[in-house]
Amino acid sequence: MLRFVARRFASLLAVLLAVTALAFGAMNVLGDPLFNVVGFIASVDCDAVEAGLVEDVSGQTAGGRGDCEVIAEARREHHLDRALPVRYGYWLSDIVRGDFGTSFKNELPVSDVLRDKLPKSLLLMGVAQAIAVGVAVPWAVAAAYRAHRSFDRASTVGSFGLLAVPNFALGVILFYLFVVRWQVFDSRYDDTDLASRLRSMVLPGLTLGLPAAAVYQRLLRTDLLTTMQEDFVHMARAKGMSDRWIMFRHVLRPSLFSMVTVFGLSTAGMIGGSLVAEQIFTIPGIGRALVEAVIRDDFPIVLGGVVVVATGFVVVNFVVDLLYSLIDPRVRADD
Amino acid sequence: MSGGTVGTLLEVRDLHTTFSIPAGDVRAVRGVSFDLERGRTLGIVGESGSGKTVLARSIMRLNIGTNVTTTGTATFDGRDVLSLPHAAMQDLWGPEMAMVFQDPMTALNPLVRVGRQLTEHLRHHLGVSKAEADRTAVELLREVRIPEPEARLRAYPHELSGGMRQRVCIAIALACAPSLLFADEPTTALDVTVQHQILNLLGREQADRDMAMVLVTHDLGVVAGRTDETLVMYAGTVVEQAPTRALFADMRHPYSEALLRSIPRTNRPSHTRLAAITGRPPDLIAPPAGCAFSPRCPYAQDRCHEEAPPLAPSGGDASHAFACWTPVGSPEAAESFARNVADGLPSAVAVDLASGGAS
Numbered sequence A: 001m002l003r004f005v006a007r008r009f010a011s012l013l014a015v016l017l018a019v020t021a022l023a024f025g026a027m028n029v030l031g032d033p034l035f036n037v038v039g040f041i042a043s044v045d046c047d048a049v050e051a052g053l054v055e056d057v058s059g060q061t062a063g064g065r066g067d068c069e070v071i072a073e074a075r076r077e078h079h080l081d082r083a084l085p086v087r088y089g090y091w092l093s094d095i096v097r098g099d100f101g102t103s104f105k106n107e108l109p110v111s112d113v114l115r116d117k118l119p120k121s122l123l124l125m126g127v128a129q130a131i132a133v134g135v136a137v138p139w140a141v142a143a144a145y146r147a148h149r150s151f152d153r154a155s156t157v158g159s160f161g162l163l164a165v166p167n168f169a170l171g172v173i174l175f176y177l178f179v180v181r182w183q184v185f186d187s188r189y190d191d192t193d194l195a196s197r198l199r200s201m202v203l204p205g206l207t208l209g210l211p212a213a214a215v216y217q218r219l220l221r222t223d224l225l226t227t228m229q230e231d232f233v234h235m236a237r238a239k240g241m242s243d244r245w246i247m248f249r250h251v252l253r254p255s256l257f258s259m260v261t262v263f264g265l266s267t268a269g270m271i272g273g274s275l276v277a278e279q280i281f282t283i284p285g286i287g288r289a290l291v292e293a294v295i296r297d298d299f300p301i302v303l304g305g306v307v308v309v310a311t312g313f314v315v316v317n318f319v320v321d322l323l324y325s326l327i328d329p330r331v332r333a334d335d
Numbered sequence B: 001m002s003g004g005t006v007g008t009l010l011e012v013r014d015l016h017t018t019f020s021i022p023a024g025d026v027r028a029v030r031g032v033s034f035d036l037e038r039g040r041t042l043g044i045v046g047e048s049g050s051g052k053t054v055l056a057r058s059i060m061r062l063n064i065g066t067n068v069t070t071t072g073t074a075t076f077d078g079r080d081v082l083s084l085p086h087a088a089m090q091d092l093w094g095p096e097m098a099m100v101f102q103d104p105m106t107a108l109n110p111l112v113r114v115g116r117q118l119t120e121h122l123r124h125h126l127g128v129s130k131a132e133a134d135r136t137a138v139e140l141l142r143e144v145r146i147p148e149p150e151a152r153l154r155a156y157p158h159e160l161s162g163g164m165r166q167r168v169c170i171a172i173a174l175a176c177a178p179s180l181l182f183a184d185e186p187t188t189a190l191d192v193t194v195q196h197q198i199l200n201l202l203g204r205e206q207a208d209r210d211m212a213m214v215l216v217t218h219d220l221g222v223v224a225g226r227t228d229e230t231l232v233m234y235a236g237t238v239v240e241q242a243p244t245r246a247l248f249a250d251m252r253h254p255y256s257e258a259l260l261r262s263i264p265r266t267n268r269p270s271h272t273r274l275a276a277i278t279g280r281p282p283d284l285i286a287p288p289a290g291c292a293f294s295p296r297c298p299y300a301q302d303r304c305h306e307e308a309p310p311l312a313p314s315g316g317d318a319s320h321a322f323a324c325w326t327p328v329g330s331p332e333a334a335e336s337f338a339r340n341v342a343d344g345l346p347s348a349v350a351v352d353l354a355s356g357g358a359s
């Protein structure tokens, strides 16, 4: 067990290194960090100003505290005159010390921004996955119980239908029906207490959760049907156990593996989906913050968000591995 | 007669089971009839694919799927199980009929502790408390000679050896004291060394509990001395049916004789190919018109290929029936065998060589 945790932790570090290096490189190559810190004066040709050939933007000549000093200070502070890998090293050592830096745009510490936005996104994910699993398990059991009959056929059509609708469209449809048309829910995110927060999560949770439920239902139904062919299921029948007992005590648990695996993997997809859901339902979560940060080239926020998202993904899949061993005693034995 | 200790427990008449698959109708069981008295044992013998498992599962109504049709009757203790509603079957399974499956590696749920697999039906059918069910389970495990039964209750199946798992399966089948036990090749998946132990265990339990048993096997050697009656199956039909003693004393069907010749020696692995029978079993979607065994039979004549022989007794012994135009030991058989060897028919030549070229 200890070895297992250690291995997982090592893979978490590897994933984080790879993902942040990629994000760091991309941000620096695609955007101009100097421009993002100092704004349009980044284009001032300081060598020419030093030489007294031109005036800088604020009209000062060589010697005064002008744009060029601002630029020089920014370069020093953000190590902009160093090579990219070195800068990444600086950033990394800050992160290790728990310092995510400050936003380029509003000077807020990145950790404060994350602390404010992250719980909302986590709640959204939690609600979405709970809806997905809560819908998928009974749905798959009912479909497998009478496989190839009318309910099963109808749910095949239904689940493919859900999968075919892009999630922004599903979100807009839900928004239109429940907010605009029937006015069951408010259009704005309500942060007063847990109940109101949960209420605000229903529609975005459905937007993310229903397509996931469709995927889980397809997988689980197939695995249930496969398990129902197993000898031990025949054996349970030959013992005279009821169909319901057999389904829940013998068939369901061995059939959970694919669903649990995809549960872990779909977390990544949901993070993408949450950008859309948070936008439609105006939830001030990490997804929206990331979208805005990317648009405004706010490196520290983007990188902080990437760290959080990648960590979350690895942690969820770690939990999934623990779930395997909870489901199957043979996995425990191997470890 | 119902409930007594003598009389017929199971009466099967003209049982047919067919699977509809895209390629056509697989006629896995084609007209099987037999009787089984209370407390007696029946052996069902045949090569793999001859329909033994399908027959046993048809009688127990365990063939699941929408593509399977079973016709005929199987009267168990006065009730035709083939026409019973599912709920009534659920009351029979466990306390009346039970089954030991071929492969103990797959017959136990790998995710459920042995204890619960042993007690769930006890509690369901007999309504006993958990503590009482656990006590019964320990007794059952002791009865099937599993060491440290208390500790075994908490074990998962993968923590037990194949032989131990089959003992657990037997204990599970016996738990609700059924009056009929189907044992479908209970030793085929096991090491040769434990095969005898398991067969002896089954025999002992059968006798002690005065329980009727159907022992299914591909090995004619297994039924010898262990069953009262034997039914030899080929391609879904019964080709020879007799009290086991009479069968071994006077084997009449060429297929039974071929099976006898191919009994695996205990010093060879259990899955050694049935070397003495040349050719393959027939296609069950379109079985041959005449005797199903005729393409592989060393004694076959033209008539065998055209007309299916009826299953009927011959001579003085009414209990010994077989379906053959040229039964072993008859002048017709000797005559057609000589002709087939002369014609170079592979099935005849192989037998001729094996017996040292006597003709």
Ligand SMILES: Nc1ncnc2c1ncn2[C@@H]1O[C@H](COP(=O)(O)OP(=O)(O)O)[C@@H](O)[C@H]1O
Residues within 6 Å of the ligand: B019, B021, B026, B028, B046, B047, B048, B049, B050, B051, B052, B053, B054, B055, B284
């Ligand atoms: N579910 C099924 N669908 C189609 N064919 C089947 C099915 N089950 C068994 N069969 C066929 O029935 C025949 C008899 O099988 P089986 O009873 O398992 O043989 P045995 O137990 O004697 O080895 C085989 O040819 C097998 O392919």
Ligand SMILES: [Mg+2]
Residues within 6 Å of the ligand: B049, B052, B053, B054, B102, B184, B185
């Ligand atoms: Mg079989």
